[in-house]
Amino acid sequence: MPYQAEISRKNPGCFLFxxxxxxxxxxxxxxxxxxxxxxxxxxxxxxxxxxLSIRCxxxxxxxxxxxxxxxxxxxxxxxxxxxGELSGRSLVPxxxxxxxxxxxxxxxxxxxxxxxxxxxxxxxxxxWFDPYGKGGTPMCAALKDATKIxxxxxxxxxxxxxPIVINITDGEATDGxxxxxxxxxxxxxxxxxxxxxxxxxxxxxxxxxxxxxxxASKLPDQxxxxxxxxxxxxxxxxxxxxxxxxxxxxxxxxxxxxxxxPLHVIHFLDIGTRPANVRLR
Amino acid sequence: MxxxxxxxxxxxxxxxxxxxxxxxxxxxxAWALRQTRTPxxxxxxxxxxxxxxxxxxxxxxxxxxxxxxxxxxxTGAEFFERLAAARRxxxxxxxxxxxxxxxxxxxxxxxxxxxxxxxxxxHNNRWTALAVGDCCLMQVDDVGKRMRVLKAFPLxxxxxxxxxxxxxxxxxxGEPPHERIQISKGSLxxxxxxxxxxxxxxxWLLKQHENGRPLWKWLYRKLGTPESFAAMVAYGRKHGLxxxxxxxxxxxxxxxxxxxxxx
Numbered sequence: 001m002p003y004q005a006e007i008s009r010k011n012p013g014c015f016l017f018x019x020x021x022x023x024x025x026x027x028x029x030x031x032x033x034x035x036x037x038x039x040x041x042x043x044x045x046x047x048x049x050x051x052l053s054i055r056c057x058x059x060x061x062x063x064x065x066x067x068x069x070x071x072x073x074x075x076x077x078x079x080x081x082x083x084g085e086l087s088g089r090s091l092v093p094x095x096x097x098x099x100x101x102x103x104x105x106x107x108x109x110x111x112x113x114x115x116x117x118x119x120x121x122x123x124x125x126x127x128w129f130d131p132y133g134k135g136g137t138p139m140c141a142a143l144k145d146a147t148k149i150x151x152x153x154x155x156x157x158x159x160x161x162x163p164i165v166i167n168i169t170d171g172e173a174t175d176g177x178x179x180x181x182x183x184x185x186x187x188x189x190x191x192x193x194x195x196x197x198x199x200x201x202x203x204x205x206x207x208x209x210x211x212x213x214x215x216a217s218k219l220p221d222q223x224x225x226x227x228x229x230x231x232x233x234x235x236x237x238x239x240x241x242x243x244x245x246x247x248x249x250x251x252x253x254x255x256x257x258x259x260x261x262p263l264h265v266i267h268f269l270d271i272g273t274r275p276a277n278v279r280l281r
Numbered sequence: 282m283x284x285x286x287x288x289x290x291x292x293x294x295x296x297x298x299x300x301x302x303x304x305x306x307x308x309x310x311a312w313a314l315r316q317t318r319t320p321x322x323x324x325x326x327x328x329x330x331x332x333x334x335x336x337x338x339x340x341x342x343x344x345x346x347x348x349x350x351x352x353x354x355x356t357g358a359e360f361f362e363r364l365a366a367a368r369r370x371x372x373x374x375x376x377x378x379x380x381x382x383x384x385x386x387x388x389x390x391x392x393x394x395x396x397x398x399x400x401x402x403x404h405n406n407r408w409t410a411l412a413v414g415d416c417c418l419m420q421v422d423d424v425g426k427r428m429r430v431l432k433a434f435p436l437x438x439x440x441x442x443x444x445x446x447x448x449x450x451x452x453x454x455g456e457p458p459h460e461r462i463q464i465s466k467g468s469l470x471x472x473x474x475x476x477x478x479x480x481x482x483x484x485w486l487l488k489q490h491e492n493g494r495p496l497w498k499w500l501y502r503k504l505g506t507p508e509s510f511a512a513m514v515a516y517g518r519k520h521g522l523x524x525x526x527x528x529x530x531x532x533x534x535x536x537x538x539x540x541x542x543x544x
Contacts, residue, residue, distance in 0.1 A: 008524075053383045054383055054390075055335065058387075059338050060380050060384045098383050099381070104382060124385075241444075244443075244445055271334060272335055273331070273395075273445070273446065274333065274334075274335040274444060274445045275335065275445070275447070276445040276447045277448060277450060278335075278336070278390055
């Protein structure tokens, strides 16, 4: 049975994010209040890295259950998009990523004061990624680069859980057929199965958000349909976990999300007992 | 592998080991045992707790909950209303500790643990169990060739175990709601075996039983030393035992110390 490998510090999992930094990402995001798609993307990516760090935090350290990379694609090229001390790195252990954000901002949030009231609390808000958008959308080049990175990962971790590549885009590739470009990526495999590709579609087209569909019938345009076609089917554990988290997942669900924040995606991999009574961020 | 023993009308042995690949310091289960002769709660109190992997400072919380139970005198749901001191201790141990942003935020969520406590009244041959989460009690009798499972509590089948059980939290709002608290009672006959186990080992023992390959007899007759427990774990790892921390408390009840001695 594939997709059964235990994720541990000795045998870590791998998340590789591909982020669209093309000019069209400067257009308004249909699912946000006047926000640009690039801003929404940065919010999603910062939250995902933040939540993944919290998930792996153990007492006063972080267990390296995952290695994480970010590739940005814009203009004519694709390149590692983490900045600061992590600049130029394709994959970074989660402990290092958590320890080296671009900056840590302080924000206030309202929380329960334990006596039925509400209090304002200052929280630390690390930022790894700022909005950016320029030039074309070389998504096929990004998928090609991702294929090389996950192939190397699978060679180095032959018994590990297959890498998960999460592409966040507005869906308009300018350098070819993304479905064809995705095939070599999802053909990369180790002993526990093939790499998985999930697509997060941030669109300027208004419409209800769609999460983990089993078919493309309700998708609003050809870009969404192409991204759906390129997306991997969820594993049985992911379907079970998604259902547990209240997402509309079924046996044939694909890793595709349209105009919604994919924050639950990082919980699709098992690293041990998760209390049911913790509210997921 | 750790191991402890206590003698009374009950023969009690405790076995534990950390998840493969982890150090002994990273073991996040806990167990506690106390014998008391003070009426009306005289008897033996034993508890196991399983700190959740996806929570911080979970070992400390598991220890505090297990110890609180064996030092308590209550056997019902009110036990969970009396965890204020344990929660205060958990907070105090973290207070003033300089933590990086992620550790601080994770600690804000609190620690979580599954819990099972059993009060055994050996003189009146009764037990009362209290549980939240997926630590399990199994009662097996010593009648017949294969031995009979009289009770599995709070989960009865291996398929009922999940990776996301409801657990007891260390924050002030961490008290389990009434419907999450499980209570059971039973009687004991001479030779009955009670097993208290954290989730992975409990699920595996029940699965072996469901598949017609029960280990009850072996647990009764052969499990006695840390080496024998290690051998069981090694066998289990080749036969479907999930990699996790393991804790197993085996209690064999005897009607009287004399009966215990004669066996």
